[in-house]
Amino acid sequence: MKRPCGSIDIISDLPNNIIENILMRLPICDAVGTSILSKKWRYKWLTLPHLVIDNALGKKLLGRQQSAKNELVSAVYQVLLLHKGPIVKFVLEVDELESCSDIDHWINFLSNHDIQEFTLSRAKTEHYKLPSYFFTFLHLRHLKLRGCAFRPPPRFKGFSKLISLQLEDILMDAETFGSLVSSCPLLEQLTVSGYIPYDSLEISAPNLKSFSFTGDFGSICFKNTLLLAEVTVALCRVNKNVKHQSSNLIKIGRSLPAVEKLYLEGYFLEFLALGNVPKRLPILFNNLKVLHLDEMDFSNLDEILCSLCLITSSPNLEELRVVAYAGDIARDAVVEYFGTQNLSHHSLKRLQKVKMEEISNFEPELEFIKFILANSPSLEEMEVLRSEDTVDEDERKMWKEVMRFRRASPKAEVIYLP
Amino acid sequence: MKSKDGVFLVKYFMKSYIWLQTADGSIQQVEEEVAMFCPMICREILQTGMGSSKNYAISLPQRVNPAILGLILDYCRFHQVPGRSNKERKSFDEKFIRMDTKKLCELTSAADSLQLKPLVDLTSRALARIIEGKTPEEIRETFHLPDDLTEEEKLEPLRNITDDPRIRLLNRLYARKRKELKEREKLKNVEVEEERVDERSVDDLLSFINGEDGDSKGVRATKNKKKNRRRKDQMKDSSSNNVNGDHTKELDGVHKSCHNAEADEILVSTPSKTSKLQDLPASTFSPKLEFDDGDIDDELDPAMKEQLDREVEDFARRLNSDWPERMQEILSLGQQRRLVPPISMNGNGSAHRFGQQIMIP
Numbered sequence: 001m002k003r004p005c006g007s008i009d010i011i012s013d014l015p016n017n018i019i020e021n022i023l024m025r026l027p028i029c030d031a032v033g034t035s036i037l038s039k040k041w042r043y044k045w046l047t048l049p050h051l052v053i054d055n056a057l058g059k060k061l062l063g064r065q066q067s068a069k070n071e072l073v074s075a076v077y078q079v080l081l082l083h084k085g086p087i088v089k090f091v092l093e094v095d096e097l098e099s100c101s102d103i104d105h106w107i108n109f110l111s112n113h114d115i116q117e118f119t120l121s122r123a124k125t126e127h128y129k130l131p132s133y134f135f136t137f138l139h140l141r142h143l144k145l146r147g148c149a150f151r152p153p154p155r156f157k158g159f160s161k162l163i164s165l166q167l168e169d170i171l172m173d174a175e176t177f178g179s180l181v182s183s184c185p186l187l188e189q190l191t192v193s194g195y196i197p198y199d200s201l202e203i204s205a206p207n208l209k210s211f212s213f214t215g216d217f218g219s220i221c222f223k224n225t226l227l228l229a230e231v232t233v234a235l236c237r238v239n240k241n242v243k244h245q246s247s248n249l250i251k252i253g254r255s256l257p258a259v260e261k262l263y264l265e266g267y268f269l270e271f272l273a274l275g276n277v278p279k280r281l282p283i284l285f286n287n288l289k290v291l292h293l294d295e296m297d298f299s300n301l302d303e304i305l306c307s308l309c310l311i312t313s314s315p316n317l318e319e320l321r322v323v324a325y326a327g328d329i330a331r332d333a334v335v336e337y338f339g340t341q342n343l344s345h346h347s348l349k350r351l352q353k354v355k356m357e358e359i360s361n362f363e364p365e366l367e368f369i370k371f372i373l374a375n376s377p378s379l380e381e382m383e384v385l386r387s388e389d390t391v392d393e394d395e396r397k398m399w400k401e402v403m404r405f406r407r408a409s410p411k412a413e414v415i416y417l418p
Numbered sequence: 419m420k421s422k423d424g425v426f427l428v429k430y431f432m433k434s435y436i437w438l439q440t441a442d443g444s445i446q447q448v449e450e451e452v453a454m455f456c457p458m459i460c461r462e463i464l465q466t467g468m469g470s471s472k473n474y475a476i477s478l479p480q481r482v483n484p485a486i487l488g489l490i491l492d493y494c495r496f497h498q499v500p501g502r503s504n505k506e507r508k509s510f511d512e513k514f515i516r517m518d519t520k521k522l523c524e525l526t527s528a529a530d531s532l533q534l535k536p537l538v539d540l541t542s543r544a545l546a547r548i549i550e551g552k553t554p555e556e557i558r559e560t561f562h563l564p565d566d567l568t569e570e571e572k573l574e575p576l577r578n579i580t581d582d583p584r585i586r587l588l589n590r591l592y593a594r595k596r597k598e599l600k601e602r603e604k605l606k607n608v609e610v611e612e613e614r615v616d617e618r619s620v621d622d623l624l625s626f627i628n629g630e631d632g633d634s635k636g637v638r639a640t641k642n643k644k645k646n647r648r649r650k651d652q653m654k655d656s657s658s659n660n661v662n663g664d665h666t667k668e669l670d671g672v673h674k675s676c677h678n679a680e681a682d683e684i685l686v687s688t689p690s691k692t693s694k695l696q697d698l699p700a701s702t703f704s705p706k707l708e709f710d711d712g713d714i715d716d717e718l719d720p721a722m723k724e725q726l727d728r729e730v731e732d733f734a735r736r737l738n739s740d741w742p743e744r745m746q747e748i749l750s751l752g753q754q755r756r757l758v759p760p761i762s763m764n765g766n767g768s769a770h771r772f773g774q775q776i777m778i779p
Contacts, residue, residue, distance in 0.1 A: 010523045011545070011561040018530055018542060025546035036572045037554055038563040 012040040024050050028057055032079060047085040050117075054093040073102050080109055087113040093146075095123035104131045114139040116161075121146035127171040145170055152176065158183020166191045174217075178202040197237075214265075218242070222255035229258055229287075234265035234294070244275035249306055253281050253313075260287050262310075265294035273302035281313040288314040289350075292321045298364040299327040301334050308371075312346045320372070321355040324387070326362050338367040351376040358387040361394035370405045379409040385417045436463065437475035440484050445475045448491055455494035457533040479531035486521075486528045489514075493537055515544040519560055522548075 011019075023031045023045055031045045053076055072094065090110055097103070103120070110118075111133040118140055122128060127149040135156045142164045149171035162184040168191075172180075181187065182204040189210045190203070197216035204223040212232040213220075218239060222228065249272040262285075264272070291310065297303050311317065354372055359365050373382065384402060386395055399416055407414075434450040436459070453469070454460045462476045463469050469476040478487065496502075496510050515522065522541055529537040549557055558565055 007562055009562050009564065010520045012563060014523065014527055015530060018526055018538065021538065021542040022545050022549070025543055026550055030550050033554065034549070034557075036567060037557055039566045041563070042567070042571075 247275035273306035
């Protein structure tokens with residue numbers, strides 16, 4: 001039987017789930033655009049359970065400057081109104097998004113669907129206040145908010161199905177945050193970042209596995225976080241004037257028994273060093289495998305003590321990365337410390353990979369490297385990257401010294417990167 | 419030479435093979451571990467024990483022809499090896515999907531019938547990449563789609579929405595649900611104020627037929643108190659059953675009224691005119707009301723109506739169009755629509771536009 005060449009429709013009769021699978025991978029414009037392809041395609045996009053309106057669409061419509069914002073708003077209304085069937089995922093990620101009462105309308109509309117995944121992200125200075133019916137999205141499993149004000153009504157009891165929560169630049173007070181986290185019992189992933197300082201943060205989440213914070217807090221405490229395996233904290237400020245009775249390091253270390261990856265950035269190491277830094281932690285970080293110390297101030301004796309305490313209390317540490325910051329706090333004290341200490345009877349048995357960055361010819365930094373090399377019998381690779389400020393002459397000195405250091409591991413490779 | 423043959427034969431006998439039969443009757447055998455990579459085949463083997471010999475070959479779904487089966491088995495053969503790195507797999511996938519579009523579609527369909535999800539996702543991604551960024555003409559050409567929409571339809575592709583069988587089914591379910599709720603309401607009403615209910619429905623009917631808003635409004639006012647209470651109960655009901663079906667129907671009617679009046683724009687085609695659809699949000703988005711089945715039969719209580727008007731006006735302020743008149747029209751039509759359901763109207767002139775959504779079962 002002869003088939004006329006290229007005249008048989010090859011795609012329209014594929015099963016609906018495949019068509020949906022394909023359409024969901026298209027940007028919203030293209031997906032909606034399929035409705036003018038042919039009779040069969042008119043309604044195929046209408047029942048897509050995922051609607052993603054993102055910056056790409058915004059850019060597309062920004063062709064005509066003036067009406068661009070109206071265009072976008074109009075587009076969202078059209079998509080929502082024409083849509084049929086359940087909406088499971090809704091993403092509205094447009095930096096320029098302003099008109100707040102339109103967003104109210106859209107959220108109201110969506111509150112009639114059992115939304116499981118919701119993103120609202122905008123980058124305007126004025127925060128958008130989430131309306132009360134947002135707090136009825138009780139089927140939420142994944143939530144991402146940016147540029148919003150979060151003030152739940154008093155009867156709000158949390159999102160009982162929430163698994164992941166991402167808050168960026170959100171206006172909310174510490175208490176609201178604390179009760180939000182503790183009212184989401186299934187929460188596994190929590191990411192918070194913002195400029196607004198919190199007095200004290202409380203993280204109470206029994207199923208939490210990963211936590212990341214970038215911002216400012218006066219204090220932080222982890223409650224009931226027995227499964228927390230990955231912790232990243234980038235603190236942009238530390239208040240040294242507050243008197244600390246007990247060591248922050250011990251307090252926090254005690255509540256993170258399962259931690260495997262620890263990323264301490266900004267001033268967080270300094271924060272941990274407040275209170276008296278112990279020589280060793282009472283409870284070891286038995287599960288800690290990866291430790292990153294970003295911007296460790298080598299002129300601050302407390303930070304050095306804290307980092308040493310951390311390292312020597314983590315018998316199973318495999319990977320260490322330190323980005324040095326050479327401040328001016330108490331250089332002499334630090335040099336003196338290293339002069340008096342004999343740091344060669346620790347055993348970092350599992351340490352395999354070390355990366356030291358921004359290293360200059362500053363004695364404490366080199367002593368630290370010496371310490372690591374002398375105490376890691378399984379070390380395979382130590383990378384040393386010098387800081388750009390190092391003068392050539394110093395660099396040579398540095399390199400010579402580093403190469404001289406005794407290595408506990410026979411297969412240790414010291415790689416120096418200029 | 420001899421020993422090599424010997425080794426080969428031993429290897430051959432040690433391997434286990436599965437027999438597969440495609441729809442055209444041809445049978446082929448495949449290494450067991452490769453065939454087991456397909457969930458559908460795997461299930462057949464485990465549940466029915468088929469496939470162990472030529473006579474008991476596993477029948478594959480119709481969508482799998484021998485050529486496509488070959489491709490699928492190539493995919494399975496590569497991926498079932500456990501030791502491969504993600505990079506290797508990705509690289510294989512990229513090369514694997516380089517084929518003409520027709521084959522790609524057949525492959526997607528076949529993989530779906532064998533429930534081989536990773537391959538379905540891979541091919542769907544490839545097809546999406548082909549579609550993305552192309553103009554409608556280019557897409558039609560690539561997939562040999564008929565250009566069977568009229569120019570008018572291209573501008574308003576959603577006018578005769580009930581063409582779609584799924585939507586007709588939804589309509590029917592909706593109508594049935596509304597009937598059920600109406601029964602329930604009637605029972606409740608009987609307890610409270612029997613007489614008044616009857617009168618009201620007659621009034622509603624009359625005012626609808628006469629095309630008036632006035633009477634119905636008056637009638638509505640008296641229903642207030644009771645309605646509020648019912649609404650709370652029914653909110654629970656409607657949210658637990660079939661919310662999606664119901665409120666989509668709401669939308670159906672509401673936006674249809676708009677489409678009928680004006681040419682709409684769909685995102686891809688010239689997005690110069692701002693659509694009158696913007697009118698709708700205010701009424702459609704008024705909280706929970708629209709989507710409550712019980713309330714659809716009744717009218718908006720004045721408080722809600724006020725809020726609605728406020729929202730609507732707020733909207734109008736931000737848009738420069740000949741809006742207020744359109745809004746009036748839509749609102750009045752909307753009210754009429756709401757009055758229709760209690761009475762099974764069939765093709766009556768004024769109900770016709772909205773009657774489409776109420777299919778008489």
